[in-house]
Amino acid sequence: MSAATGSGPLVVAVAIVSAEGVLGDGADQPWHLREDQRRFKELTRGHPVIVGRATFETFGGVLPGRPNVVVTRDRTWSAPGAHVAHDPHEALALAATLPGGDERISVIGGGQIYAALLPQTDVVELTEVDASARGSVSFPDLPDTQWRQTRRDDRLAFAFVTYERR
Numbered sequence: 108m109s110a111a112t113g114s115g116p117l118v119v120a121v122a123i124v125s126a127e128g129v130l131g132d133g134a135d136q137p138w139h140l141r142e143d144q145r146r147f148k149e150l151t152r153g154h155p156v157i158v159g160r161a162t163f164e165t166f167g168g169v170l171p172g173r174p175n176v177v178v179t180r181d182r183t184w185s186a187p188g189a190h191v192a193h194d195p196h197e198a199l200a201l202a203a204t205l206p207g208g209d210e211r212i213s214v215i216g217g218g219q220i221y222a223a224l225l226p227q228t229d230v231v232e233l234t235e236v237d238a239s240a241r242g243s244v245s246f247p248d249l250p251d252t253q254w255r256q257t258r259r260d261d262r263l264a265f266a267f268v269t270y271e272r273r
Contacts, residue, residue: 109229116203119230120214120221121150125240128248130218137240146267147215148172150232154211155202157195157224160184162217173213174205178220195223218244231270238264 109115123143124130131137152172160179169175169188176190176198185191190205192198198220202212214224225247231254233246249270258269 117211121232123234128245129240129242130244132242143234151213154207155205156213157198159217159220222247233268236265
């Protein structure tokens with residue numbers, strides 16, 4: 108059950124960020140870490156993912172093994188195998204009706220989608236890379252008054268970090 112909304116599925120944001128919280132430049136992320144990609148699959152497989160159209164288009168098609176809900180303002184846009192929503196909250200409602208969406212929904216980017224759905228998010232799963240990165244897109248701040256770090260797995264040059272809503 109969602110702590111942020113009091114009912115419904117658990118909403119989890121999954122991202123990889125620089126030491127400063129940078130996601131990337133809006134077209135691509137600066138890193139491609141095999142361990143992060145494996146963790147991403149484990150965290151998202153079997154449950155719907157919500158993604159903005161620009162980020163989705165960097166994938167080259169739907170991510171297999173999970174329903175893909177793509178958020179776009181373009182009412183004529185479509186992609187084979189993707190579910191389309193026209194705002195983040197519509198995407199959240201749609202994702203909850205898809206296979207696995209009654210239990211968990213993953214928000215996977217980009218920056219505007221993370222920011223719009225952070226108030227409904229229960230858990231944030233970050234891969235924090237120990238490096239600086241250029242880019243104009245950042246993950247939203249997680250104020251200590253609203254979020255607490257509950258797990259940290261330090262690796263060489265990055266860490267897997269879990270934050271939960273207070």
